[in-house]
Amino acid sequence: MPRRFRLCLLLLGAAVVAACAQRPPAPPTAPEIAVDGGRLRGERGDGVEVFRGIPFAAPPVGGNRWRAPQPVTPWQGVREATAFGPDCMQLPFPGDAAPLGVTPAEDCLYLNVWRPPAADAAALPVLVWIYGGGYVNGGASPAVYDGSAFARDGVILVSFNYRVGRFGFFAHPALSAAAEGPLGNYGHMDQIAALQWVRRNIAAFGGDPGNVTVFGESAGGGSVLNLAIAPPAQGLFRRMAVMSGGGRSLMGPLRDLDIDRPGLPSAETVGMNFARGVGIAGTGPEALRALRALPAERVRGDLNLGSLMAAPAVAPTWAGGPFRDGPVVAATPEEAYAVRQAPLPVLIGSTSADIGFAFAADMEALFAPFGDAAARARALYDPDGSGDLRAVAARVGMDRTMTEPARYIAGRTTAAGGAAWLYRFGYVAEALRDRVPGAPHASEIPYVFQTLDARDGPAPSADDRAMAAAVHGYFVSFARDGDPDRAGLPHWPRYDAQQHALLEFGRTGAVTAGPDPWTERLDLIEAQAEAVSRDVD
Template identity: 60%
Template sequence: MSMQRASTALATVMTCVAAMVPGTGAAQGVTPPVKVEGGSVTGTTAAGVAVFKGIPFAAPPVGPLRWRAPQPVQKWSGMRAADRFGHDCMQLPFPSDAAPLGTTPAEDCLVLNVWRPAASGAPKPVLVWIYGGGFVNGGSSPAVYDGSAFARQDVVFVSFNYRLGRFGFFAHPALSAANEGPLGNYALLDQIAALQWVRANIAKFGGDPAQVTLMGESAGGASVLNLMASPMAKGLFARAIVMSGGGRTLIGGVPLRGEAGGRASAETIGVNFATTQGIAGRSAAETLAALRALPADEVRGELNLAYRGPVDVPTYAGGPIVDGRVVVGTTDGAMRRGTAMAVPMMVGTTDADIAGFGETSKEGLFASFGAQADAARAAYDPVGTQELAAVGPEVGRDRLMHEPARLVAQETQRTGQPAYLYRFGYVAQSMRKDWSGAPHATDIPYFFDTVAAKYGAALTPQDARAAQLANRYVVNFVRKGDPNAPGLPRWPAFDARRGAVQLLQADASAINGVDPLKARLDAVQGAADAVSGGPERR
């Protein structure tokens, strides 16, 4: 099927970059009080948007609450001014982060933020954002995560913080012995607690708790998929948007206890870490007290996106831990068994997304496809002249990102829910000399329409049009589970038989048609299904 170009038919671009930055140059006011769990808050208003920042949704996870599920928020007296971000969670900032933090990280960080239209009215749909950062970096304060563009279109937007690194994923026999509640996945428990807060409180901000869309990118997208499969998150959201979140495997994925497939358990990894801190040979109670007494920067260590720690004797679980309560397995397995939440989905990747591969020769690379080796060779290197350095990353990108996104769309369609598959290929005009495609995470300011905050004076009218297109698709999906609306290029729901994808292109347009990567992804899927058990559902 040939690809058919569709006009973007978008509104005239704003001519002043400053006017595109929420609140710039506008007089601020104070909102009426809003009573939430914990007490009353006031936010700020500017340019028709009310913003509430730094609202606690759980008790500070410090001292005896380190490595415990989120506890009820501590009540405050008087009026709390929700006019600034709380601390992002403890981490070692990553120098080249696509979304640099706006606060100093700290262990006391379980706060959330709300953007809503300043004017009251009928209940609005809600969009809840989960940031990425490999579960070791990220926060809700970056300027590119500002929710004003959503609030201006009658969507209530919520962002929140969740614990990272060893604060977010940690196990130890001493913690198990303490029997204080769910173990290991404190980051995901924070996410669940934030969604529970939204369900209980968002109506007070004009949001509809029955119309919550959960959106995340990278580790945030993986979190969305984890929550879809988690029994503890059932019913907390009605739609999902997964941006570069994988879909076949868990980030982390080690068992809570007991070795599996040659991988150390989370408890063993926790013991390794304790040993590096000189904590060994004590009773369970003494061990846990000593671990909780460690300075936060000792627990954090050098973990960030540039450094994960030793491989031979691991001291960090790497992400979600299979504990049987919060995480019961992979999302694709849960979708195939019919135990994951069945919700409308928007799912996709960037065209130059993350790519990794370990093979040292082309023959080894294609041999890794097993029975699909010939199909893979024909799809990736039909003439036989490609160098490993060129074809290897393409295989890695397809395995890690593109094919898992298609798999999620396929499994969503199978449940009877619509899935909207995309690939984002727009590159800011100022970056085209450096990027041949859209790298990982570069779609975020377009989905949020915060490109002015990202690119500043380098922003072009075409960049702004691309952001308006992407953002309008998201807003429409949040409103009704369908990104389509008059004036936008049509985006049909995914159909596995047709195998189409919506391409957001370099000229700020969008087209839909048979995926140009289809043969490659078919080979990846065939090889992966041969290992995982294929299309068997239960």
């Protein structure tokens, strides 16, 4: 080959290489998965694969309103799974720490999966997230619930929607008479249906159906506790994490489906109150048809977290969330854990300035329920003698509603031979420390998910990101190994009833393990709770 011809070929090859170098890379091939409804096409990017808006039950509309979740109708071809389905019908709550990313609708039973790329052959641990919102708000679409960080760390994250408000927790004699299946707690039935979908399908995404951890915050945490003792949910998950999810019944006894009690009307009575308010009388098939024909906005009404706090008059037409129905909710977690012999491993805790309720006209009334320990309780809850009823009642209410109940669940789990890890999240973002005394309710969520950039407000500091890396790392370890303790992070001991050991995420970033500094005041709350329980018995 002549030298000049070889030189031309070399120059041509160099030109081709240069042109290719300037050409943008080809877009990644969209991942496809087959599930029991058909094929799905997700999207790949930023080191993860995401499948959004996957139907796990038929739309709960028309004749499916107030019915247990019904099977999905299979689809033909490949379904695009790149956008969230609608969040469940609700009136969004202004100021929500997790604002919805899509418009709510009654057709809402969709779930989402984040996974590492090309995870088909692996048996990866699975985390299933249940959002909070007081059983009247919430959805899977908020940006702070993005599962990418978990997927990058080798954990598949599943989130899903469940019916809230009167769509999710509702009873009426006409529904009972129709005998269409389990009654009342439709939101919990949705949660169980989503977990059943995970059991059937998660292996196709590379997940291990035998290594599923369910976690949730607030009403989501309360849901996790209810699912742990619900007969239809048994065997669907291996362990649980409960964030500010309660565990006691100090807010009052559980409402019954169809039994009116003094001062506590049944869920059916509450449903009839609502029906009368929208002009529907009777308890037969005509009433049921009329209820199911109501526009979704009419069923929703003005119900949300704001209206519940500002207008207690809504209470006669709202069941308040889960109630005792028998097949799904047969007892409170407190009742069940008092006798439970084989509890699931649990990671559980609350925040240092958590939500709580303690209604009293003055300080004397606030501490009177402590009986002979009233003076000691007052000294513990108001050590400076401020006499600030609102601030002191908030601390008492927090301990009654969240702090001590978390300790109760950890203690009962340990007493029954199970494993429990207790925490208190007190970290306050660096930009907020001069005006926020403690970590508010739900403030740990973006740290758990490592989604600090999704929050409103100042950009996260280096300390904020370090705290998020630590908290997230513990949850990854718990999902993967069943123990949150991990190398490179402060040791997280198991809970024990003698030391009341917990891991504390401190206000300014220290992470320390040791005896609970609030032990004495929580002991007083425990004694009060046990006295209430004896009175009820």
